[in-house]
Amino acid sequence: MTLLALDIGGTKFAAAHLDADGTLLRRAERPIGPSPSGTLAALVADFHDPGLTAIGIGTAGPVDVRAETVSPVNIPQWRDFPLAGAVRRLVPGVEVVLAGDGQCMALGEWWRGGHGVDSLLGIVVSTGVGGGLILGGRPVLGGTGNAGHIGHVIVDRDGEPCPCGARGCLETLASGPAMVRWALANGWTPAGDLAVTADNAAVQGPVTARGPVTAKDLADAARAGDAIPLAAFERAADALAVAVLNTAAVVDLHDVVIGGGVAAAGGLLIDPLREHLAKHAGMDFLRHITVSPTALSRDAGLYGAAALALLATGVTPRPTARGPAPDPS
Numbered sequence: 001m002t003l004l005a006l007d008i009g010g011t012k013f014a015a016a017h018l019d020a021d022g023t024l025l026r027r028a029e030r031p032i033g034p035s036p037s038g039t040l041a042a043l044v045a046d047f048h049d050p051g052l053t054a055i056g057i058g059t060a061g062p063v064d065v066r067a068e069t070v071s072p073v074n075i076p077q078w079r080d081f082p083l084a085g086a087v088r089r090l091v092p093g094v095e096v097v098l099a100g101d102g103q104c105m106a107l108g109e110w111w112r113g114g115h116g117v118d119s120l121l122g123i124v125v126s127t128g129v130g131g132g133l134i135l136g137g138r139p140v141l142g143g144t145g146n147a148g149h150i151g152h153v154i155v156d157r158d159g160e161p162c163p164c165g166a167r168g169c170l171e172t173l174a175s176g177p178a179m180v181r182w183a184l185a186n187g188w189t190p191a192g193d194l195a196v197t198a199d200n201a202a203v204q205g206p207v208t209a210r211g212p213v214t215a216k217d218l219a220d221a222a223r224a225g226d227a228i229p230l231a232a233f234e235r236a237a238d239a240l241a242v243a244v245l246n247t248a249a250v251v252d253l254h255d256v257v258i259g260g261g262v263a264a265a266g267g268l269l270i271d272p273l274r275e276h277l278a279k280h281a282g283m284d285f286l287r288h289i290t291v292s293p294t295a296l297s298r299d300a301g302l303y304g305a306a307a308l309a310l311l312a313t314g315v316t317p318r319p320t321a322r323g324p325a326p327d328p329s
């Protein structure tokens with residue numbers, strides 16, 4: 001059995017062949033370029049294989065899983081784009097399933113990340129905050145396919161407006177652009193002393209003549225001991241802790257895996273997150289939540305998309321025992 005996994009990101013598309021055990025056989029990625037549909041067609045053609053059993057797609061959102069359409073923020077050419085249908089036309093007769101990238105990250109980590117657990121909350125902290133839930137060995141996708149949207153858990157009901165229309169969502173405190181924006185508003189001056197010339201809230205956040213001020217700039221400054229960037233990480237970690245505890249209280253889960261560009265700051269985010277979890281936890285069953293960094297890094301979504309494809313064939317993926325999946329390269 002060969003599964004094709006597709007990962008539709010904001011700047012690149014990745015594809016991989018995996019077998020039913022979740023062994024990654026071959027992987028490639030391409031920049032999206034001026035024609036996303038053309039890039040998709042070329043990538044799928046490259047991975048076309050007569051032995052293909054099913055295709056799983058993990059995609060940047062927004063996603064309408066029922067209509068199988070996507071409108072990724074960073075791909076303006078695709079608005080309500082029928083992604084699953086487009087792939088079906090490229091590979092007729094093969095089952096195609098679609099889920100959000102956060103859901104696929106969680107599913108991939110659960111399947112091949114070696115966490116050795118049966119339930120897991122995956123969180124992607126990046127230009128937005130996304131996630132996915134695995135409960136009792138099954139992904140929870142939800143009635144409209146939107147389960148796991150932890151970025152829109154409200155952590156401050158009087159907080160800043162979120163692009164979603166609500167106020168005080170986790171994403172308004174813990175996304176990379178939100179953290180950078182807060183640090184700048186509170187007196188942080190990025191290295192090079194560049195003035196902010198624009199603020200594209202939907203995509204990249206504050207911009208200087210040098211380019212966007214990134215979460216990595218913020219992490220570098222925090223590591224150098226700058227108090228305001230450190231406070232931005234503390235503040236984000238506190239908000240994440242509240243959202244994690246709220247989720248854990250509802251579904252009684254104890255394992256959290258965190259990935260994405262902001263989480264790449266490692267201990268800068270994860271250490272205060274652990275502290276704030278301990279500080280805010282009330283009920284006994286919420287006092288032992290484990291937070292781990294992603295084991296599969298950028299490939300977690302590909303493993304998850306393959307697990308989704310496997311599920312579509314009627315086979316339940318079995319997670320690996322503790323210890324990370326072997327490196328395909």
Ligand SMILES: [Zn+2]
Nearest residue numbers: 152162164169
């Ligand atoms: Zn929101």
